[in-house]
Amino acid sequence: MNDNRQFLEKFFPIASFIAAIIGPKCEVVVHDVSDPERSIIFIENGHISGRKVGDASTDLVLKLLKAEAYREEQFIANYKASGKMGQSFRSSTFFIKNDDNELVGLMCLNIDITHMEAAAEWIQHILQGGSPLPPASIEAPQEDKQSKEYLQGNADDLLTHMIASVISKINIPVDRLSSQEKIELVRELNEQGVFLLKGGVSQVAAALAISEPTVYRYLQKLK
Known part of the structure; x- marks a missing residue:
């Protein structure tokens, strides 16, 4: 057992304590940042997001580390997160540091607010005097749809999601991108922390239709 793990185990009872207070709609996770592909070392109410011990970091965790x-x-x-089954979460992250003030882990709280959002929209609609439409038909404000984190446990699926999110911002087919445009995509993917995961280079190379050595060459140019 490494020193990080021993240090982080002190926070397991605190995570259980928080989950017990807030209730079954609150997922509490402890991450070991030394192993992004298997960073979850403790989780309460993991059924909410479908994640478990041994699963990977999230896109936000990778970005914070980078x-x-x-x-x-x-x-x-109190930032917005989303789940792979379409859930909405109100999330918070505490940085766990050792005695040398170095980051060793994270404690993350993810409160499932999917039904609360629907109820709030329903109540607001009625208070404003509108026809009582079913909650599912009420569009949330655009800013409320913005998610800063995607709660995905599998490292390969997380990479696929992160790469697709960056590439989707452009309206040009990958095979028509110039070398400079691909370098800029690699820059953004690097800033997002994609290359902190072992499969990052190979998945980016496949997505951009370039070789792995080319990805490494682009990364060298960005230093």
Whole structure:
């Protein structure tokens, strides 16, 4: 057992405590950042997102690690996340640091607010005097649809999601992209933390229709 794991195990009872207080709609996860592909080492109420111990980091976790946001903040709170089954979450992340102030783990809370959002929209619609439409037919405001995190447990699926999200921002078929445009995509994928996962280079190469050595060459240019 490594030192990180021993240190992080102290937070397992706290995670259970929080989950017990907030209830079964609150998922609490402890991540070991030293192993992004299998970072989840403890989870309560994992049935909410479908994740389990041994699953990977999220896209937001990878981005935080790449940007080293933890150096300036102790936590980030109340951001929007989404699940692979279409759920909406209100999420928060606490940065777990060791005695040398180095990041070793994360404690993440993900509260399933899917039904609460539908109920809130229903109540607001009635208060405004509109016809009582069923909640499913009420469109959420655009800003509420923006998700900062995708709760996906499988590392390969996470990579696929992250790469597709970046490529979808452009309206040009991959086979018509210039070398410079592909470099810019690699830059953004790097900033998102895609290459912190072992399969990142191979999946990016396949998605951009280039070789793995070309991906490494582009990364070298970005340094």
